[in-house]
Amino acid sequence: MKVLVVGQGGREHALVKAIKRSKKVERIYCAPGNGGIEQDAICLPIQEDDFPRLVEAVQQYQIDLTVVGPENPLHAGIVDYFQERGLPIIGPSKVAARIEASKSFAKKLMAKYNIPTADYQVFDHAEAAIEYVKEKGAPIVIKADGLAAGKGVVVANTVDEAIIAIQNMMEQQIFGTAGQKIVIEEFLEGEELTVMSFVDGEHFIMMEPAQDHKPIFDGDKGPNTGGMGSYSPVPQMGQELLHRVREQIIKPIIAGMANEGYPFKGILYAGLMMTKSGPKVIEFNARFGDPETQVILPRLKTDLIDIFTAIQNGTLDQLQLEWDQQAAVCVIMSSKGYPGDYEKGKPIKINETLLPKQTEIYLAGVRREQGHLLTNGGRVLGVTALGTTIQEAKERAYQGVQAISFEGAHYRTDIANKAIYK
Numbered sequence: 423m424k425v426l427v428v429g430q431g432g433r434e435h436a437l438v439k440a441i442k443r444s445k446k447v448e449r450i451y452c453a454p455g456n457g458g459i460e461q462d463a464i465c466l467p468i469q470e471d472d473f474p475r476l477v478e479a480v481q482q483y484q485i486d487l488t489v490v491g492p493e494n495p496l497h498a499g500i501v502d503y504f505q506e507r508g509l510p511i512i513g514p515s516k517v518a519a520r521i522e523a524s525k526s527f528a529k530k531l532m533a534k535y536n537i538p539t540a541d542y543q544v545f546d547h548a549e550a551a552i553e554y555v556k557e558k559g560a561p562i563v564i565k566a567d568g569l570a571a572g573k574g575v576v577v578a579n580t581v582d583e584a585i586i587a588i589q590n591m592m593e594q595q596i597f598g599t600a601g602q603k604i605v606i607e608e609f610l611e612g613e614e615l616t617v618m619s620f621v622d623g624e625h626f627i628m629m630e631p632a633q634d635h636k637p638i639f640d641g642d643k644g645p646n647t648g649g650m651g652s653y654s655p656v657p658q659m660g661q662e663l664l665h666r667v668r669e670q671i672i673k674p675i676i677a678g679m680a681n682e683g684y685p686f687k688g689i690l691y692a693g694l695m696m697t698k699s700g701p702k703v704i705e706f707n708a709r710f711g712d713p714e715t716q717v718i719l720p721r722l723k724t725d726l727i728d729i730f731t732a733i734q735n736g737t738l739d740q741l742q743l744e745w746d747q748q749a750a751v752c753v754i755m756s757s758k759g760y761p762g763d764y765e766k767g768k769p770i771k772i773n774e775t776l777l778p779k780q781t782e783i784y785l786a787g788v789r790r791e792q793g794h795l796l797t798n799g800g801r802v803l804g805v806t807a808l809g810t811t812i813q814e815a816k817e818r819a820y821q822g823v824q825a826i827s828f829e830g831a832h833y834r835t836d837i838a839n840k841a842i843y844k
Contacts (some may be wrong), residue, residue: 423434423725426451426480427463428500429491429655432786433712434753436493437491437726438463439782440719444727451485458785459797460804470495473503487512487730490688496708497523501688512730513688518679521686522708523568523604532703535678537671539703540695548592554606555584566591568600572642573761575646576735577609592742597805612697613840614704615659616652617667619676619692620729622686625738626676627729628668630721630745631656632714633840634693638761645770647761648801651837653812654717658844661698667694669699669724675706687733716784716806717750748780751815751838752806756785758817758830760800766830770795770802776825778818780808783826797828812841819823 425447427437438450438459453476468475470492480488488504490496490513499516508710513519518529525644526544531537540563544552555562555578564587566574574597578584584606591601616634619626632654638644671692679686691707691714710718719726723744732738757764770788772795777783784806805822809815816838823833 423486423537424449424451424484425727426453426476426488427491428476428488428495428621428729430454430456430459430470431491431712432712432784432801433457433715434491435462435784435786436716436719437489437710439784439788440488440726441630442716444728451479451483453829456785456798458783458791460790462666468522469571470627471498471707473498473500476500477504479507480504486510487727489513489730491709493519493522493707493709498798506611510734512733513686513786514686515587517684518686519708520689520730521675521679523569525565525779528642528706529605531675531678531682533687535674537674537703537815538700539612541607542607545604545606546602546794548588548842551592551604551606552585555588557765559605560584563607564588564591564604565607566597566601567603567605570597570600573646574600577646596842600696600814603759604687610695610697610702610704612695613658613703615696616657617664617672617692617694618714619672619690619712620733621686621688621690622736622738623687623776624676624680626666626690627738627741627743629662629718629743630654631659631664631713632717634711634828635834635837638756638832640834645761647756648756649711649713650756650834651752651804652717653714653719653749653838653841654714655749657812657841663696663701667692668680671701671703685709691697695798695804701784704754711805714756714765716752716804720750720782720806721746721748721806747808748808748810749812749815750808751782751812751819752804753819753837754801754804754821755826755828755831756801757797757799757833760832763801766798768797769824772830773825776821776823778807779824782806783822802828802831812838816842
């Protein structure tokens with residue numbers, strides 16, 4: 423069969439590589455892809471929000487299945503657009519994708535179905551939000567209601583920081599329309615965990631857990647990014663805890679969405695905080711996480727196409743997933759200045775001979791010019807390594823990082839330490 427992956431980041435490169443392992447797939451396309459993905463797929467110069475041209479390409483190249491990576495086309499209704507034309511696609515409908523596209527929508531849904539999450543209030547006006555923060559005190563969490571590329575969350579340690587965040591989002595509109603409405607939440611203490619699930623509208627299969635590292639600097643310091651690294655499994659999160667996640671969070675949200683008349687089909691991402699009173703939802707996303715995908719899919723032994731077929735057919739309950747027992751660690755290399763302003767066009771050098779075994783490079787913010795890779799985004803690439811232990815996987819991943827260079831390259835040095843030094 424022929425498969426199209428929509429998107430252009432490291433997550434999409436990981437998807438392409440995982441799909442490529444399937445014996446059922448003869449050709450993979452990616453739209454728009456990037457200068458690294460083009461080594462593994464045929465890249466089509468079509469933007470992810472250009473639905474008519476994407477449909478045209480699917481029909482022209484007789485593509486059998488489309489898989490959507492990023493959130494924006496899901497929120498814009500790409501799945502509805504394809505399904506109206508009878509074209510198979512993996513992802514939730516526009517209304518189901520609101521679980522990510524609107525934090526206030528997700529919060530109301532969680533409240534209705536008794537899903538544990540932080541206490542919150544929604545605000546349309548900065549003045550009322552500022553008064554609320556003054557009343558509640560800090561630490562406190564300020565979130566843009568809409569999509570902000572993983573950067574629309576500020577954990578404010580002081581009231582002044584919270585007020586600045588509110589003003590930036592609502593008055594300065596640094597996240598555009600995404601910050602016209604904000605959600606203010608109580609600060610949750612604990613360790614973060616990501617659990618993604620394959621969902622067919624009724625049934626679901628939880629993937630192996632992962633842990634993301636969002637802040638830009640070591641020790642979880644500095645502003646949040648789209649993610650600076652990840653690892654899987656998460657040994658400090660035992661089976662009893664994962665059972666609670668399944669029964670108290672994943673099962674009721676899927677049943678609730680079906681009950682509301684917009685069943686979720688695709689990949690449901692649950693960003694969780696493990697508090698003293700148990701797991702609580704920080705956020706839901708309507709697609710694979712980035713960079714969690716870069717450590718989950720390398721560990722997946724089951725054919726990804728079989729899973730996507732089961733999602734399409736509503737038969738996930740008949741499938742059992744098989745996982746590699748090895749650990750995976752991914753380290754993101756970013757441009758100098760990210761998540762703020764950064765320069766592009768820096769040559770990337772990769773010394774293949776220095777890459778350790780069981781290591782993959784997932785290229786994200788890159789372009790290719792006259793055969794040379796250049797930086798073209800904030801998060802440039804991710805280095806993922808497998809190992810018999812998390813320590814071994816981490817050592818290999820950082821060896822891989824040492825084999826890559828570009829001007830201003832930045833990366834955290836403590837990815838997976840929470841698992842190693844637990």
